[in-house]
Amino acid sequence: MEIQAKRVIARKTDPTGVWIAVRRPLLVALIIGCVVSLLDSGVLTPRLAIPAAFWWTYVPLVEILALFAASPAARRSGCWQRTIDRYFAGHGPWLFWMAGLAAWFAFIPTVAILSWRPHIQIVFDSAALAIAWSAYADFQFFRRNLKQSTWRAARDLVIQRAIAWTVGLTIFLGGAGYQTVASRLGL
Amino acid sequence: MIGLRGISWVLLAAAFAAGTLADIAPARPRIFLGGYRVLSGDFHLHPSPYSASTLTPWDLMWEAQHQGLDVVAIAGQNEIWSGRAAHWVARHLGGPTVLASEEIHGPDFHMIAVGIRSTVSWRLTAAKAIGEIHRQGGVAIAAHPSAGSWPAFDAAAMQQLDASEVLQPAVFGSDSATAELRAFFTRKPMAAIASTDWHGLGPPGLCRTWLFVHSNSEEEVLRAIRERRTVVYDRGDYFGRPELVKLAMSEGRLREKAKESRWGAVSRILGMLAIGLAVGCWFKSGVGGCGKTGAGDRGPGAGV
Numbered sequence: 001m002e003i004q005a006k007r008v009i010a011r012k013t014d015p016t017g018v019w020i021a022v023r024r025p026l027l028v029a030l031i032i033g034c035v036v037s038l039l040d041s042g043v044l045t046p047r048l049a050i051p052a053a054f055w056w057t058y059v060p061l062v063e064i065l066a067l068f069a070a071s072p073a074a075r076r077s078g079c080w081q082r083t084i085d086r087y088f089a090g091h092g093p094w095l096f097w098m099a100g101l102a103a104w105f106a107f108i109p110t111v112a113i114l115s116w117r118p119h120i121q122i123v124f125d126s127a128a129l130a131i132a133w134s135a136y137a138d139f140q141f142f143r144r145n146l147k148q149s150t151w152r153a154a155r156d157l158v159i160q161r162a163i164a165w166t167v168g169l170t171i172f173l174g175g176a177g178y179q180t181v182a183s184r185l186g187l
Numbered sequence: 188m189i190g191l192r193g194i195s196w197v198l199l200a201a202a203f204a205a206g207t208l209a210d211i212a213p214a215r216p217r218i219f220l221g222g223y224r225v226l227s228g229d230f231h232l233h234p235s236p237y238s239a240s241t242l243t244p245w246d247l248m249w250e251a252q253h254q255g256l257d258v259v260a261i262a263g264q265n266e267i268w269s270g271r272a273a274h275w276v277a278r279h280l281g282g283p284t285v286l287a288s289e290e291i292h293g294p295d296f297h298m299i300a301v302g303i304r305s306t307v308s309w310r311l312t313a314a315k316a317i318g319e320i321h322r323q324g325g326v327a328i329a330a331h332p333s334a335g336s337w338p339a340f341d342a343a344a345m346q347q348l349d350a351s352e353v354l355q356p357a358v359f360g361s362d363s364a365t366a367e368l369r370a371f372f373t374r375k376p377m378a379a380i381a382s383t384d385w386h387g388l389g390p391p392g393l394c395r396t397w398l399f400v401h402s403n404s405e406e407e408v409l410r411a412i413r414e415r416r417t418v419v420y421d422r423g424d425y426f427g428r429p430e431l432v433k434l435a436m437s438e439g440r441l442r443e444k445a446k447e448s449r450w451g452a453v454s455r456i457l458g459m460l461a462i463g464l465a466v467g468c469w470f471k472s473g474v475g476g477c478g479k480t481g482a483g484d485r486g487p488g489a490g491v
Binding site for chain 1: 199202203205206207209210235236237238239241242243246249250253254263264265266290292293294309356359360361387388389390391393447451454455457458459461462463465466469470472
């Protein structure tokens with residue numbers, strides 16, 4: 001009995017369990033799913049939120065792969081579960097941005113938003129702020145959690161972003177994106 | 188922190204419950220006018236992945252049905268496989284009438300190729316693209332034909348073009364876009380189309396085309412577009428063949444907006460509270476840290 005209790009306590013306090021690695025990425029996907037439901041139907045329904053959350057897990061997956069591909073320090077960190085967890089703790093800016101977008105479309109009629117011409121500019125400008133804020137948070141992650149020098153932290157951040165954004169944007173808008181790039185480069 | 192997280196989960200569960208109640212769509216009666224059945228269609232819906240959108244082809248198709256659409260064109264940008272996937276799922280698991288489609292997203296023009304079988308290259312001229320669409324048995328709709336794209340629609344293209352978007356979200360709040368789409372539509376007799384150009388912001392079917400058909404089938408929908416049996420209503424103005432416009436004007440139900448269940452509003456409010464609390468907890472435990480693990484150490488103790 002005592003041994004079993006100790007095991008339970010150990011499991012609960014174990015900072016290296018797989019749950020530690022997946023809890024934040026899964027919550028990111030769930031929040032994206034909820035935001036998609038609110039954006040697309042104005043209602044938070046599991047009919048849309050659950051499949052959307054499942055589909056959008058590609059975002060945290062791509063980020064995790066990019067993190068370990070870009071950062072030797074992340075690969076050497078010993079406890080990959082904790083590294084993933086700490087990395088995703090810096091996703092607050094993106095979640096804040098998405099929550100704002102969802103609130104905007106949930107409480108204001110879509111036609112009214114679309115009739116207001118600056119709406120696209122506001123989406124892009126606010127996304128730019130989230131990008132900058134998130135980059136700062138991740139820079140701090142590389143500096144403090146992975147104990148990197150300023151230069152190495154900046155390098156890892158740029159490489160991680162280059163990998164994650166290239167793959168992510170290809171999945172998100174590869175059809176028109178490829179045409180736009182190819183047309184400009186004369187390919 | 189656990190208390191706030193717990194409240195967030197309870198709110199989320201309550202929002203899901205209210206959202207499920209709001210999801211129960213009221214039965215919509217079929218509308219018949221002048222010997223035709225009137226279908227509601229949206230011919231410019233982009234799925235995810237690859238087309239800057241949020242829902243998979245099948246979820247998009249089912250959501251469109253939920254929004255009261257009878258016919259949809261699932262149109263990936265420069266690809267056809269997502270439209271074909273939605274078409275397959277609708278045929279085997281049920282859904283609205285789905286036309287596998289593509290938005291030919293070229294540098295000089297955008298065009299919806301509805302009811303095709305294989306990808307049409309964006310490198311073709313508009314005239315050649317329309318020729319290929321017709322060869323595959325589909326119809327060609329000029330997508331948001333603003334003045335900048337007019338040179339691409341030369342005489343050869345205009346001669347073959349089947350339809351043109353006369354209403355889509357680009358016209359909201361823009362008199363110039365409204366005038367340009369309407370001017371393009373008057374270049375020749377063609378089917379009037381209203382499309383949402385859906386990328387995941389707002390519901391599918393925000394702009395919809397009424398089709399006057401003899402049956403709800405893919406072939407009949409394509410035939411209706413070729414024969415200009417469509418009507419579009421835009422802020423007091425009608426577009427389409429005069430005899431069909433007259434029929435549409437006589438039926439008030441076509442202009443009625445779906446009434447939202449009160450559970451929808453409850454779900455929205457609870458859902459936003461749940462998301463807001465979850466994001467708040469995220470900040471409290473993570474970046475910028477005021478949680479117990481401190482600003483720099485976003486450690487495993489940081490609660491989710």
